[in-house]
Structure formats: structure tokens, C-alpha cells
Amino acid sequence: MSATPSPPDSPHSSTSTKRKSVRPPSIVVETLGATTSETKEGLRKINNYLLKKEIGRGAFGTVHLGIDENTNTEYAIKEFSKSRMRKKEQMDLFRRGGPRGRGRVMGLGVGRGAVAAAAKSTNPLDLVRGEMAVLKKLNHPHIVRLFEVLDDPSGDSLYMVFEMMHKGVLMEIEVDEVAKPYSDDMARRYFKEMMLGIEYLHANDIVHRDIKPDNLLLSKDDVLKIVDFGVSEIFVKGNDRLKKSAGSPAFMAPELCVAKHGEVSGKATDLWSMGVTLYCMIFGKTPFVSGNLLELYDMIKEAPIEYGSISGNLLDLFHRILDRNPDTRITMRELRNHAWITNDGTETMISEEDNCDVVSEVTEEEMNNAIKSIASIFAVIKAVSKFKRHSRSLSQQSLNKMMADVKREDAIKDEELNAATRNLNV
Template identity: 30%
Template sequence: MASRSSGPGRTRVGRYELGRTLGEGTFAKVKFARNVDTGENVAIKILDKEKVLKNKMIGQIKREISTMKLIRHPNVIRLHEVMASKTKIYIVLEFVTGGELFDKIASKGRLKEDEARKYFQQLINAVDYCHSRGVFHRDLKPENLLLDANGVLKVSDFGLSALPQQFREDGLLHTTCGTPNYVAPEVINNKGYDGARADLWSCGVILFVLMAGYLPFEESNLMALYKKIFKADFTCPPWFSTSAKKLIKRILDPNPLTRITIAEILENEWFKKGYRPPSFEQEDVSLDDVDAIFNEAGNSQNLVVERQEERSATPVTMNAFELISTSQGLNLGSLFEKQMGLVKRETRFTSKRPAKEIITKIEEAATPLGFDVKKNNYKLKLQGEKTGRKGHLSIATEIFEVAPSLHMVEVRKSGGDTLEFHKFYKNLSAGLKDIVWSSGDQAKEGANEGSGIVQS
């Protein structure tokens, strides 16, 4: 595949051309990127050196990234290479196109037991393999379970989700992290926990959600939620088989010392049905790039430069590769189909209006909703003034040119609560009715209804 020359407003890091933002967290941002030499699509996790390394965690982070690079497993996202500039660390990861596993539940409802078991087996394979190499996830949740184009489960962010890692002299982890609904009681308790046992609890919650279509522990009040988790106060729905119920109860045991282990799960009759152990070959992997960027002698020849191509006065043009990357698998149809009611952490709509008009309309719609708006060319950052369930709601918006007269607008939650984002988006879209374009024969009616909104 021939590589495309960098368009205006593009950023190059080494041999990679950076594209749209796929997600962001406290310490890191993940961007879609293309290797301009090979045309391969990748995801690049960009860490802020100052934020992450100021606690003298270089040695620990180097070990974590080295271990991740050595992990070659069919159910774990691959870490290709590591680069650094003076201010940032770039972790180049495998990019998968099948979307999140939980998108299947959002669109089709709960999975049949056999299908749920197939994904659970792949999840346990990944978790077991990483644990055997001393790597714990600590934040297993729906967003970290991806599917490749063939529907194979890939766990992302293994060992990278909670950098820097903090073990104390007791050999236990002491950082409370993760999404409350998926977190083990001992993690919330803040008395130190075993990373392997805590990961397994999260796997149990994930299995429950796959088969039930809803969470085992769900409360709008955080303290009420914690109480339920501490007591493992949940009920399996009647459609779960007896053996599945038994296994889930053994995984969701609030006492980590009596909780079932992965070794015991691998011998469980329900788990073993149709089980295929993973087959893969170990490859020779070089850690030269990791050593080079963490060489504290700070050899500047090992550093890459983030080079900004000349900025244009128009939005960044989205090429075909990126367009495909926004879609589930390679089905471009889902990009422009009407899918109301499925707004998650990220959503998109298309518009035939000029980019400047779109920016103005979003600003006009967001300000009365209590959001502070910051503009940077064709990107907007919206910061909620009120504190919500998980702090201030913050939204990132970017406009891409798909064709000369067609723009795609991406609206993404970058902080705060997903349900609050859902509510915000419903209110925002009411103010954007006249700029949204819908494909197909009903373009006009769709625009008037504010459809053409696509869930990611």
C-alpha cells in the first residue's frame, strides 16, 4: 500500500503520521496513526513525561514497558515499539478495527451462554498469560476489551492502564484505580491487594454482563454501590445455567483468599466446554528501543521530534484509512446510518455546512448548558462548570473534512461520567438540528430530525 504524503495540519513523529484522537485519560492520549513507510495502521499512546515520571518511576515504567513488549499473545494488544521526544513517550500499539466487545451488547443485547463463554475463555487466556509474567491489568472494563476484524478478543492497556505502578514492602498494590462497578472489594478497601485476584474479580463482572446484558452491582449512589460490592450482593438472572451461576459466585467472592483462582477456573467443567488453548509462537523481541529512550544519559540522537506539518486554514482532511478506523470492522455503512439512542463515550454526526459554521453552532449550543468553551482551530474543548458524579464533565470535539462539501464531527467524552455525557449530548444535539446531515433518501427529513448521529 503506497503511503500518502502528509496533508496540511498533520503531525509526524518518527515514521508515523498522527491522526484523530481515539481516547484520552489523566496521563495519556491515544491517537490513530499510520506508518508512512509500510502503510500499517497503529494506535499510539502518548504519555506526558513530566506528569508520569516526576515520581522517579523511570525504572519501574521501563520494566513495565519492557515486559509488555515481550508479551506476544493472540488475545493481548501488541506493543510494537517505544519512542520518546524531550517531553513525551510514544508507545506504538497494534490497532484493531472490530470495536469494543460491549458494542455487541449495546446493539444486540446479552450474548448466548456459548458465545459469552468463548469470549470469557479468551479473556482468561490473556489474563493468565500476563499474570504468569508478573503483569497485572488492574482496570479490566468494557473499554479495554476489543475485537479484531475476525472477532478475536484483544485485551488492551495490559500493564499500561495504571502507570506508574505502586507496590509497597508488603508486596501488595496500593493504588485504587479502575471503574467502580468492575473493581474488587479489596481494591476499594485500600488495605493493599493481590493484583491477580483483583483482576479475576473484574473478569467475573465482565462474564456476568456478557450473559445478563446488565451489571451485577449497579447503584447511582457510590456508597450504596460499594456496600453491594463488599457483600457481593447480586442475583444471577434465571436464564443463567446452574453451572454458570456456581462459577460466577465463586469468582465474585468478596474474600480474595477464598476466591477461585485461574488455575481452578481452567479445570472448571463449565469453562472447559469447547475450550481451545491459545496457540502462538514466541518470537525474538529486541528491547533496544526501550533501553534507548530510558537511557538517562539522555542521548539526544535517540529522541524523535514531533514535527507539525504546515497548518492550513481548513479542518484536517480525513483519509480513507481513518474513515475506516472510525467504523466497526470495515463496514463504512455504519458510519452514516441512523442509530439513535446508542450514544456512549464517543459519537459522531456528519454535516454539509462550512466548518466555521459548525464550530459556531456547537459553541452556541454548549454555552447555555453550562460549559466553558476553548477553541483551537477546528477543535473545541468543552469543560462543565458543575461537578458531577465523577468530577467535571469535559468534552473534546473535532471536525474532519471527509469530502470537499462534507464534514464529520466527532464529540468525545474526555473526562467525567458517561451517563452525564449521554444527557449532555441529547441536549446539545437539540441545538444542532439544522446542521446535521443524514445520508440516504431521507437526508432532508433526517437533518430536520437531528439524525445521522452515529454511536462509536
């Protein structure tokens, strides 16, 4: 399949094109009254989405190739078990001794941390309301888009509809195999796309914490996008110090491979993982390989790294980004100006200012309102329908009263949710 012209913000053009307008916020549709059905051919449907085949499997569910029968558009639809998510949330709360902690955790699978109230909620979608509040704010050409969340109240499944990345993962990395490496030029291009996405996340106070080739997908237009925010964390503005370890062991920074390591820089750990990912692109394997987890951690902390015969600029970049000291490890801003990234000054990138539309902090109200009650929607529909039926006899005062009733119902439900959150945080 030949590639079509790339969007203005992709690195095909981001090396020379400056964005002229601010990206609009993402629009995520929440459908709480979805219906699951089955076709004559035995395929499942959730509303207008036909689940064609399974294309992936994770800890909490599966990923399907889905077709919107209204538009014939393909999507990647993640199906989660609500009961398994509830159980995981309750276990996390039990281990933490309650909903405490510095940061909020978001994910494409389980909303945790600031959404701890969801553990006792009767609405299963509350389990992901925190992540949705964040994903609605993020809109970047190198971060996968979430379009819709659907819940069938009569079933155990929750569905999240993402844009389809037709070319799949950046590369398959296996412990006992060496993948086909990329050329320096292709590796540079994809690495710069990853840089732009991670830089945007960091500017918005989010660390990904699980950067690896598996979480970098390619679109049909050959544009790289970052996926799977399952262990990502929002940090306090200006303070990216985190205590928890997270991510895939082979890509974890050495400062995370220490028992009781204390606070570490989330941004610095992301940069290390980016370096390991670049190593995979150049060599087709990770720099450290072991079937024993403790041995792997020891290797990450102190084993020499083999670089073979590579250019001086690339070798210098590896030394800077795979620096075991997070305090002297290269920063994102320094990375932008590195000779290998700029190809000895012959390539430029979209500016940091233009790349990073900083979103406002996610408020508690936005967390609570990330998923609206379907009852409110029905109430509005009912009011509008009644107005149409009696439009000739209804006065403006009567219409205002109808809408006031709808708003009052919303306020009561919001207060009930806020009260539940306050009680859980006591």
C-alpha cells in the same frame, strides 16, 4: 468484513491446538530523534506515521488512528504530554515521600515505582522506560503489542505505536443503559481468550488491576486482546500481596472497597474483575450500579447479586468467581476445569504450560537500557560511515579503536544514569 483464519494461539484454535514453538520476544523500536511535521491537508506526522484522526482520549493524552506511509499499515498511536507525565510523576513521588515501595508499576501511560528516577531525568522517555522493559518481554496473542516509541525532543509529545484493534471495545457499558448481551457461546469464547491473557500475565508476576470491557479490544480477525496497563503492577515472585487499590470502581473486588484494607491478593482481585466482566457480557450491565461511590462500595461488599434465569453451570461459575471471600474465590487453575468453561467437557484449552512462557525478571540494567541514547546510534553510524570512506586504508586495529570509542561513550552515559538512580534512591 469477514474474519480471516485465526492465529494458532487464538481461542478459535486454542481449544484444540497445541503450540509447537516458543513465541519469540517482542521487538520494540525506540526512536528518540523523531520529527513532527504537518501535511498540506493540515494533518500531523511523526516520522513516517500520519495521524489521520482521533479515536480516543485519556488522562494524559489522545489516541489516533495512524498510518505508516511506508507500508500503509494502520496503527493505534497514543500521544502523551511529557510535561503532564513529569508533573504526575513528581506528585506521586511527593505523596510517597520518595521512590519506595514493594512493587514496580508499569503502564501504557506513565511509568512509576521502579522508574522513579525518571522524575528528575532530562530524558522524557525515561518516564516510560520501566513499562517498555516489561512490554518487550511480554508476547502473547491476547495482549496488545507495542511496536515503537517515538519522541520529538523539540516538542511536548511522546508517541507509542500499538497494533490497531479495528473492532474496538468488547462492549460499551454505560451506567444508565443496558448493552446488548452476548450469547453464552460467544461469551464463553471471549472469556476464555481473556483467561489466557490474564493467566499469562499472572505467570509472569503481573496483575492487571483494571480488567473491564473497555480494556478488552477486538482485532479485525475478532481476537480479543487485553490493553491499558496504566495501573498494572509487577509483584515479587511468588507473593502477589498488594496494598494499593486501583482500577474502575464498578469492577473492583470487595476487599478493595474497604478503607485501610491492608494487603490483598492481586490475582484474586483480577479474577473478581473478570467475573464482573463476564456478568457484563451475559447481562449487558454491571451487577452493581450507583452514582454514589460510597454506596457503590457498600453494594459491592454486601448487596445481593441478581442472576435471573441462567444455566446451572453458569450460575455456579458466578457464585465461585464473584465470591466475596478472596480466600475461597475460584483460582485460575480451577477456572480452567469448570464445567461452564469446558462446556461440560466438550471443549479443551491450550495447556497452562504452553500458554505461559514465563519471562525472566526485569533487571535494573534492563530498566536503565529500555531506551538507548540516540547519541550512541549516531556514533555507530558515524563509525561505520568513516570505515566505508576509508576502508582501503583502515586497519582492523583502527576499526576496533573506533568501535571501542563508541562503547566507551555508551558506558559513560550508562554510568551517569545509574548514578542518578542511586542518588535518588539514597
